[in-house]
Amino acid sequence: MNIKIYSIDKKGKNSLYAPLIEHFIKISKPFAKIEVVDIFSNSISKAQDVSPIKAQESYSKELRGFLDRGFSVALDKDGLELSSEEFAKKVLENRQDVSFFIGGAFGFEKNFINSCNLSVSFGKITLSHKLAKVVLLEQIFRGLSIINNHPYHK
Numbered sequence: 511m512n513i514k515i516y517s518i519d520k521k522g523k524n525s526l527y528a529p530l531i532e533h534f535i536k537i538s539k540p541f542a543k544i545e546v547v548d549i550f551s552n553s554i555s556k557a558q559d560v561s562p563i564k565a566q567e568s569y570s571k572e573l574r575g576f577l578d579r580g581f582s583v584a585l586d587k588d589g590l591e592l593s594s595e596e597f598a599k600k601v602l603e604n605r606q607d608v609s610f611f612i613g614g615a616f617g618f619e620k621n622f623i624n625s626c627n628l629s630v631s632f633g634k635i636t637l638s639h640k641l642a643k644v645v646l647l648e649q650i651f652r653g654l655s656i657i658n659n660h661p662y663h664k
Contacts, residue, residue, distance in 0.1 A: 511542035512607045513650060516576050518569050518614035519548045519639040527640040534647035541654040546643065549573065554614065562616040569614050570622040580607025582626040584618055585642060589629030598653035601628065610650075612642050 525531075535544045549572050557568035576582075583601055592600060601608065611618070611626065623629045632645055655662040 511602070511605065511654075512580070513538075513542050513544045513610070514576070514579065514608075515544070515546045515610045515612065515643065515646060516573055517546065517548050517612040517639055517643055518550060518554060518572070519612070519643070520550045521548045525640055527644050530644045531647060534644070534651050538647075538651045538654055541658055541660075542650075544647070544650065546647075547576075558615060565614055565616040566619040566622075569616075570619050573611055573622065574625070576609055576611075577625055579609045581605050581628075582609045582611065584611045584623045584626040584629045585613070585632070585646065586618060586623050586629040587631055587634070587636070589623075589631040591631050591633060594649060594652050595656060597630070597649055598656035601630070602650070602653045603657045610646060612639055612646070614639070 531546060535546070538544050551568075551572060554565070554568045554572060557564040581601070611622075632642065637645060652662065654660070
């Protein structure tokens with residue numbers, strides 16, 4: 511299984527969260543190859559200074575080319591709230607390629623979300639991009655553990 515996480519985020523290997531991100535990628539290796547792709551450009555930076563709508567448009571423009579890479583899942587505050595078991599079955603089970611999308615500070619345009627196969631929410635709380643990435647990676651590993659009968663989930 512191949513999993514890619516596309517995030518509107520400045521590349522930050524020295525991030526406080528980098529060791530956790532690498533940890534979950536490493537322990538997931540027996541079940542899936544996971545790659546995290548951080549995307550941030552001058553056009554995103556400028557758009558974020560103009561308006562939330564322009565920012566969302568810039569996120570869509572940068573990410574739209576990655577939508578055709580397997581089953582696509584947008585993280586969105588209005589998405590489905592799934593238990594870990596539901597996440598495993600609905601998102602990961604019987605899939606070869608899964609792409610996750612984490613938006614920027616202003617979230618995604620509805621058109622982008624509608625272009626994805628599914629949108630998922632981690633609840634009503636707001637998480638930073640980097641923390642959302644860690645939570646997503648933990649849920650991916652938990653989901654992989656569930657579908658592969660690994661004891662981590664128990």
